[in-house]
Amino acid sequence: MIALALLAAALTTGDAPSPPQRHGEHMQHQAPAADATPPEHHPPQPTDAPDSSAHAHHAGAMDAPSPADPACPPEHAAMGHCTPKPAGTMPNAAGPHPASPFPPAVTPPSPGSVQPTYADRIWGHDAMAAARATMRREHGGMAFSQVMLDLAEVQLRGGRDRYRWDGAFWYGGDINRLTLKTEGDGAFGGSTDAEVQALYSRAIGPYFNLQAGVRQDIATGPDRTYATVGVEGLAPYWFDVEGALFLSNKGELLARIEGYYDQRITQRLVLQPRAEINLSAQRVPVRQLGSGVTDAELGLRLRYEIAREFAPYVGMSWERQLGGTARYARSVGDDAGGFGVVAGIRVWF
Amino acid sequence: MSRVFDRRQLLHGAGLAGGGLALSAYMPAWAQSVSPGVIRPLPTVSGADITLRVAHQMMMIDGRTSHAIGINGTVPAPLIRLREGQNVRLHVENTLDEDTSIHWHGLILPFHMDGVPGISFPGIKPRSTFTYEFPIRQSGTYWYHSHSGLQEQMGHYGPIVIDPAGADPVASDREHVIVLSDHSPMHPHLIFKKLKQQGGYFNYQKQTLAGLLAGKDQPAAERTRWGAMRMDPADVADVTASTYTYLVNGHGPRNNWTGLFQPGERVRLRLINASAMTTFNLRIPGLRLTVVEADGLPVQPVTVDEMQIAVAETYDVIVQPPDDRAYTIVGESVDRSGMARATLAPRAGMVAPVPALRKRPLADMKDMGMGAMDHGDGGTTMPGHGEMHAGMDHGAMTHASPAPAPAPACAPEHAAMGHCTLPGAPDAGAVPAGGAGHAAGAMDHAMRDFSNAPEVKKTPTVQTISPMPMDRMGDRGQGLEGVPHRVLVYTDLKAVTRNPDTRAPSRELRIHLTGNMERYMWAFDGEKLSEVTAPIAFSQNERVRVTLVNDTMMGHPIHLHGHYFELVTGHGDHAPRKHTIQVQPGGTATFDLTADAVGDWAFHCHLLYHMHAGMMQVVSVRPAGEAAA
Numbered sequence: 001m002i003a004l005a006l007l008a009a010a011l012t013t014g015d016a017p018s019p020p021q022r023h024g025e026h027m028q029h030q031a032p033a034a035d036a037t038p039p040e041h042h043p044p045q046p047t048d049a050p051d052s053s054a055h056a057h058h059a060g061a062m063d064a065p066s067p068a069d070p071a072c073p074p075e076h077a078a079m080g081h082c083t084p085k086p087a088g089t090m091p092n093a094a095g096p097h098p099a100s101p102f103p104p105a106v107t108p109p110s111p112g113s114v115q116p117t118y119a120d121r122i123w124g125h126d127a128m129a130a131a132r133a134t135m136r137r138e139h140g141g142m143a144f145s146q147v148m149l150d151l152a153e154v155q156l157r158g159g160r161d162r163y164r165w166d167g168a169f170w171y172g173g174d175i176n177r178l179t180l181k182t183e184g185d186g187a188f189g190g191s192t193d194a195e196v197q198a199l200y201s202r203a204i205g206p207y208f209n210l211q212a213g214v215r216q217d218i219a220t221g222p223d224r225t226y227a228t229v230g231v232e233g234l235a236p237y238w239f240d241v242e243g244a245l246f247l248s249n250k251g252e253l254l255a256r257i258e259g260y261y262d263q264r265i266t267q268r269l270v271l272q273p274r275a276e277i278n279l280s281a282q283r284v285p286v287r288q289l290g291s292g293v294t295d296a297e298l299g300l301r302l303r304y305e306i307a308r309e310f311a312p313y314v315g316m317s318w319e320r321q322l323g324g325t326a327r328y329a330r331s332v333g334d335d336a337g338g339f340g341v342v343a344g345i346r347v348w349f
Numbered sequence: 350m351s352r353v354f355d356r357r358q359l360l361h362g363a364g365l366a367g368g369g370l371a372l373s374a375y376m377p378a379w380a381q382s383v384s385p386g387v388i389r390p391l392p393t394v395s396g397a398d399i400t401l402r403v404a405h406q407m408m409m410i411d412g413r414t415s416h417a418i419g420i421n422g423t424v425p426a427p428l429i430r431l432r433e434g435q436n437v438r439l440h441v442e443n444t445l446d447e448d449t450s451i452h453w454h455g456l457i458l459p460f461h462m463d464g465v466p467g468i469s470f471p472g473i474k475p476r477s478t479f480t481y482e483f484p485i486r487q488s489g490t491y492w493y494h495s496h497s498g499l500q501e502q503m504g505h506y507g508p509i510v511i512d513p514a515g516a517d518p519v520a521s522d523r524e525h526v527i528v529l530s531d532h533s534p535m536h537p538h539l540i541f542k543k544l545k546q547q548g549g550y551f552n553y554q555k556q557t558l559a560g561l562l563a564g565k566d567q568p569a570a571e572r573t574r575w576g577a578m579r580m581d582p583a584d585v586a587d588v589t590a591s592t593y594t595y596l597v598n599g600h601g602p603r604n605n606w607t608g609l610f611q612p613g614e615r616v617r618l619r620l621i622n623a624s625a626m627t628t629f630n631l632r633i634p635g636l637r638l639t640v641v642e643a644d645g646l647p648v649q650p651v652t653v654d655e656m657q658i659a660v661a662e663t664y665d666v667i668v669q670p671p672d673d674r675a676y677t678i679v680g681e682s683v684d685r686s687g688m689a690r691a692t693l694a695p696r697a698g699m700v701a702p703v704p705a706l707r708k709r710p711l712a713d714m715k716d717m718g719m720g721a722m723d724h725g726d727g728g729t730t731m732p733g734h735g736e737m738h739a740g741m742d743h744g745a746m747t748h749a750s751p752a753p754a755p756a757p758a759c760a761p762e763h764a765a766m767g768h769c770t771l772p773g774a775p776d777a778g779a780v781p782a783g784g785a786g787h788a789a790g791a792m793d794h795a796m797r798d799f800s801n802a803p804e805v806k807k808t809p810t811v812q813t814i815s816p817m818p819m820d821r822m823g824d825r826g827q828g829l830e831g832v833p834h835r836v837l838v839y840t841d842l843k844a845v846t847r848n849p850d851t852r853a854p855s856r857e858l859r860i861h862l863t864g865n866m867e868r869y870m871w872a873f874d875g876e877k878l879s880e881v882t883a884p885i886a887f888s889q890n891e892r893v894r895v896t897l898v899n900d901t902m903m904g905h906p907i908h909l910h911g912h913y914f915e916l917v918t919g920h921g922d923h924a925p926r927k928h929t930i931q932v933q934p935g936g937t938a939t940f941d942l943t944a945d946a947v948g949d950w951a952f953h954c955h956l957l958y959h960m961h962a963g964m965m966q967v968v969s970v971r972p973a974g975e976a977a978a
Contacts, residue, residue, distance in 0.1 A: 114969045116468065116969050117949075118947075118948050118971075119948075132467040132468075135467025135468060135878075139878035140877025140878050140880065140962055141877070203809040204809070205809055206797070206865050207579065237576040237579075238579060264557045265557060265559055266557050267554070267557060348546070
């Protein structure tokens with residue numbers, strides 16, 4: 001009997017069927033081990049005839065913790081210090097040994113391709129199909145949205161006071177989203193420069209989204225439409241960063257890089273340094289842009305989160321046009337920027 | 350004895366510290382007085398035919414009303430008391446405007462009675478009645494709850510107690526059912542939306558500059574290194590007392606639910622964590638807790654001073670209060686933002702001191718899946734020991750010769766850092782060797798190295814992969830590493846009776862628990878349930894060893910429907926059998942499963958919003974040889 005069992009074990013090990021590999025799951029057929037005590041409704045095999053010594057041996061093996069190799073405790077194994085032998089309950093699991101000292105297990109192989117539709121047999125396919133679709137959607141497939149008005153502020157600049165906003169809206173799931181962005185500024189009683197972007201946003205990693213779409217400027221001078229591509233996300237050290245390229249319908253190429261950092265002073269008081277640089281690959285006379293860096297902003301805003309969603313802030317902002325862009329500004333009698341004191345609210349829902 | 354309840358503490362416990370949305374500060378004065386204690390046993394239903402009516406209702410918590418979903422007019426739902434061997438018919442009437450369902454948590458029953466819409470049955474439509482019917486094959490403490498949407502968060506949960514067919518092996522003079530839960534005035538869909546919009550929305554215990562200047566929490570260099578990895582050690586609980594009030598049998602800490610006893614009696618407490626999101630650390634100062642049942646099944650008595658109860662676990666403990674005095678049942682949330690509080694007292698109106706909330710824990714290196722570097726000192730870690738290494742300050746360690754090195758020259762701590770390699774070691778080199786200056790960058794890379802987890806899909810769901818996860822079933826729960834008394838760990842549990850199936854597993858399966866706190870995405874193996882293409886399949890009676898690898902810095906209570914499994918903790922054929930297992934942050938937990946119940950079963954993280962986000966799968970058990978459907 002035992003010889004037979006050993007032979008069977010050898011054959012089984014050698015001819016182990018290749019495992020059915022499934023998506024997202026690592027399955028591994030192991031050489032079968034002993035069936036010491038079959039479950040109640042499991043017909044015992046002849047080779048399982050209760051053999052007290054085999055039984056004792058097996059129970060002993062079961063006493064060992066998961067990685068059962070005493071010469072290789074888990075903490076060492078995890079450090080790469082040693083490679084544990086497979087758990088004692090599966091002495092033959094690693095495969096190179098041709099025969100197991102135990103009789104072959106009678107556990108069936110794992111099933112092949114399976115659909116989770118067993119309940120159809122009881123409740124019917126139609127009743128289950130709708131519930132199944134809902135169940136899948138409600139466990140990871142929902143869509144959400146957010147409106148975020150990051151900046152909504154008044155800028156006090158020695159009599160030439162301005163207002164400014166910067167906000168976004170998104171709708172969608174975890175990976176694919178529709179994102180709308182708007183920002184702009186203007187002088188009280190004067191003209192307003194605004195831009196709006198409509199973007200498709202896709203998560204390309206745990207922290208970053210790739211965004212592509214169109215930008216429309218509504219500003220002094222002729223309107224421009226741009227094709228846009230950019231990334232935004234969370235960089236190491238908790239910096240929120242964003243960068244984009246804009247190609248106008250006249251072939252002009254612009255770029256923007258911005259970032260901020262939230263320094264939590266208390267649980268509700270947050271200091272936010274912020275920087276933005278705009279660039280142009282060429283002069284754009286009708287928009288009064290020089291080439292290279294056109295303008296930059298450095299800001300420092302201190303907000304108090306009355307609620308996470310509602311935070312008034314004060315701060316200062318240094319905004320300045322640079323290079324050729326600054327010269328354009330001066331040529332028409334504007335200043336090229338400077339310090340301003342800002343006050344506003346950050347609000348989202 | 351009847352010392353005045355510390356008001357500041359109370360407010361803290363009720364979530365005032367969290368502020369914005371906690372309105373408790375504005376409660377009328379009468380509501381803030383010391384409650385004499387609510388001595389109200391849970392309404393009970395029993396028999397062979399039980400009617401349960403699911404309905405919207407208002408519930409009053411600490412003087413404040415909020416919306417709830419209750420059953421037969423109560424939250425928690427009524428105690429269902431059954432007897433092993435009986436047959437039960439449960440008529441569930443849905444008066445809501447949406448589908449509902451009831452899952453019988455921990456009960457062994459035919460899969461189509463398990464109550465998970467879309468897996469075991471179609472659900473219960475609005476204004477209809479569904480009748481569950483199944484035999485009761487076990488005894489012990491269980492519970493039931495909705496598996497539809499987020500109804501569980503609104504109060505749709507209740508206890509089940511099944512008396513054994515014969516004499517109860519656990520002798521006691523009296524028993525109390527203690528249902529722990531969390532409740533928010535905020536609608537659960539809004540809670541989930543806020544988490545999606547801002548993962549740290551509810552955490553008002555973040556590390557701050559003020560804290561740094563006061564010398565609290567991590568020192569600056571360590572914060573920088575964690576920042577480099579975009580990991581927040583203060584992220585211990587997703588939803589906190591900033592919106593939650595923690596309940597005992599539906600009563601807040603001020604209402605002070607009270608259970609009575611006579612001094613000297615053996616009192617059996619049937620503890621159920623019916624929370625949506627809250628892991629509790631439970632203790633009763635002045636009393637020791639003798640654990641006699643875990644997840645409904647008897648365990649060999651083990652006496653501890655404190656225990657962590659993961660969401661969806663149940664434990665029966667015996668306490669024997671010797672004195673004619675009151676004792677406080679303290680259920681601290683794992684992030685220490687608040688507590689559930691109740692009282693055991695000889696007479697109504699007696700209260701005991703309520704201890705202050707302890708300092709909130711910070712995740713350490715073990716919680717990041719760098720467990721091996723702590724040498725597996727589970728449960729005995731000195732306070733701060735983990736933090737000593739937490740920054741992975743390579744500079745503090747002497748470097749060994751580079752790889753490959755013979756075993757004796759490769760000290761464990763060096764191997765762990767990738768500074769030396771042992772032939773054949775699977776994970777060696779996962780962490781590139783580097784000087785102290787490169788530590789942060791190197792670790793950042795290693796914290797999402799898919800070669801450490803070939804099973805995991807490379808998706809945005811996966812923020813980190815534990816580089817060196819170790820078995821943490823012998824470890825105390827998060828935040829309890831340094832407490833100066835005995836804390837229950839899984840390795841303490843031993844079954845009373847021999848396991849029904851002691852066959853060796855014929856197959857091994859590793860399942861990774863993955864997540865992304867920034868996007869609030871959660872999944873198994875990097876794939877949300879909404880994305881998976883096939884269930885996890887077993888043949889009937891197949892015996893499989895399942896290792897759960899936690900690739901996140903948060904504990905996850907993983908629940909398999911319709912089955913018990915044996916924890917692989919070195920107790921041989923007396924392995925403890927459970928239906929829910931907490932996998933500690935950055936660690937692994939292993940169980941052996943006999944897939945003996947044919948059908949489709951839900952398998953998921955029991956943190957409600959993690960499940961809702963996709964941390965769930967279907968386990969399909971098929972008769973041997975039956976492939977399709």
